[in-house]
Amino acid sequence: MSGIILEVKNLKKYFPVLKGLVFMKQIGLIKAVDDISFTINRGETFGLVGESGCGKTTTAKLILLMEKITCGEIVFDGKKIDQQSDVDLIEYKNSVKAVFQDPYSSLSPRMRVGGIIAEPMVVSKTFSHKEIRERVSTLLDLVGLHPDSNNLYPHEFSGGQRQRIAVARALALNPKLIILDEPVSALDISIRAQIINLLRDLQNKLGVTYLLIAHDLAVVKHMSKKIGVMYLGKLVEVAESKRLYRNPLHPYTQALLSAALPSHPDIRQEEIILSGEVPSPLNPPLGCRFHTRCFNAEAVCSEEEPILKEVEENHQVACHLIKI
């Protein structure tokens, strides 16, 4: 059970910026995701971190085929995913599912929990009524909810329980990959720990692969085997999570880690406070996109764009200043 399950190659998503009502003119391009490549191994968790607007969620949407890909390809389980051919697409969509951030808006308030969890199975048309009913109660049990809850509505549940329902729905068709888009950021600490433990237990039990998108570095580190750091639509560093935390190489990763909150008042790490904010993706800086906020930028950084290259085993960085 090893090997690559998902490979993303040179993925790009550009959103045109239009002006005018009738005769719309394109006045610019927002490069939300700009040429990123990474691989996820079967049964592992890949974490994607970065600040808001860096393209994490757009990447997730591209993998879920919720947005049209501008350029690049997705290879899932050895097969290239073509957005045109339907037959393979159904299979792909059945094996890639998602859990979203806000459990209050991602569940339909007018459907009963049983219906919400059964919906993917009803749509797939491969289950009989009896099978669906049995599977719903198995799933409820799997995520730690009472089997009787299938007759209730989402509003009768708390935030943590709703997130469990969302997980059950994602698991309904036995997917191979689940995309977790900020699955715990809307929850309280004690509930957050419950959901994190649940997700890890499910991974051990079912061997499902996760792509975890979050901005909380401690959560990402706790859950992921490998982590990719994004900045303004680019991947700037990819490494095994322990290696990344022990030895961050890209200045942005260093700043991000130093800004993370300590777990004890006696831990005083060196603080790197970045000046300013993330530049607009409409006019990203030339050269390295981070050079405007980088604390050791050199002349070459504003001229040439660095490419992601391997500096040591399982550790890739895109920075001019790191020599191999």
Added chain:
Amino acid sequence: MGKKLLEVRDLKTHLFTRRGVIKAVDGVSFSVDKNETLGLVGESGCGKTITCLSILKLLPNPVGQIVGGKIIFDNVDLLSKSEKEMRKIRGRRISMILQDPMTSLDPLFTIGEQIAEPIRSHQNLERTNLRKKIIEMLKLVKISAPEARIKEYPFQMSGGMRQRIVGAIALSCQPDLLIADEPTTALDVTIQAQFMRLLKEIQQEFNMAMIMITHDFGIVAKVCDRVAVMYSGKIVESAGVRDLFNHPLHPYTKALMGALPKMEEDMEKLTTIDGQPPDLGHLPPGCNFAARCPEVKEICRCDSPILSEINDGHVVSCLRVQ
């Protein structure tokens, strides 16, 4: 240092709703010294925000009522003040920063006008001096090109900048006490670090006391001097920040700390707290935490614990510890 600025004694704030009386704050006592930062930690619905709204007497009327206790600010009981007198205190002596910078600014006014509002109502300044003061405030919170920014509207700014504007409004009259209600939850990690450092710098410059409401022990570890942990309307433990992190005594505090993934170490499993916080409208007898407590004993279900001092400055309300 060492002088008490604010003392809350046995504060009880109840919400009178159609479903019945909800004891949102039920006998809370704490104090804040000058130049000190107190962290008020707890999960949502534990009464952190209601406690702070009670201090400013900004409770939703007529639902929220302070039914008992004393709030002594600078040797005066705030509960005896009239609404007119309270207006002179709010913004000038006690200010508040709210959680969401997207909704706490008025979209129809320029940020210059919004910063001017508290200054105008508390200080008599001429137009030119007022403008100077606004620019000074913008510089204090490190907004670049303040002369140009003064005419801009909130929508033209990013989240981090808006939160700094909210900070500028709160600090414009140099308050003695700043209440920050989860000021950074809506912000990104690096922006959060920027804002926290800014608050700390300003605190030192003005000798200001702060109450930091948060649910994140990381923020507590970073900026607070003392911590009070709240659970279902009561303070369950309060201590100096190092004391609390080194020797947490209350099971709830321990569980909350264990529930946080840590960067420094690898953990297989996080501690969880089973179940949900109790319904504040129908509290069971005994300790409020008994139903979820991993170390519960028979006595916890019938007797209510009281807050008592274990070590110097370390108070805890748990029957097992006492």
